[in-house]
């Protein structure tokens with residue numbers, strides 16, 4: 001589900017840091033999960049985030065790490081420091097650090113420049129204009145602006161997601177990843193197919209609706 005260039009980046013970063021990658025996976029894509037559960041995830045019900053990322057990560061941590069001893073390093077920066085505070089409050093028995101929240105504080109451009117300076121090219125999705133690098137430019141929490149970007153930069157990938165959504169809607173009914181507020185202002189399903197057709201027809205969309213992600217970092221305690 002991830003963009004192929006992310007795996008290149010991970011391998012280079014792992015080699016540079018001398019830290020091996022441990023891969024934790026349910027071996028299932030979000031679409032396979034939605035088919036199994038009979039629903040399409042969206043920003044209100046991001047079941048892929050919970051069942052494919054948070055829960056497996058939590059389980060692995062409980063099985064392999066020690067409270068008061070293990071240091072958990074979190075990949076968030078100072079623009080999201082509130083999330084670090086939340087995690088520390090919810091998990092007081094764990095040592096949680098986020099080096100990108102510490103001085104020197106670098107903005108995103110500086111971080112990407114520093115990466116290039118040590119010979120690692122940032123994952124390509126950033127240069128394609130995506131705000132995050134999860135699920136290959138797709139996300140059930142993403143908004144209209146991100147899907148328009150996916151359609152523009154990776155139309156084949158957009159089409160694949162559109163096909164997955166159409167296939168699943170035939171089974172599970174009127175669910176969709178995106179929502180629409182046209183007309184009465186109330187939220188209603190907006191399929192990827194309809195959204196693409198609107199863009200191709202030159203209709204406007206919400207260019208500020210990027211949505212959110214951050215899906216793997218909401219650790220929970222039993």
Ligand code: SF4
Nearest residue numbers: 048134135139140215
């Ligand atoms: S990045 Fe988005 S689509 Fe992917 S698992 Fe997280 S919430 Fe789901």
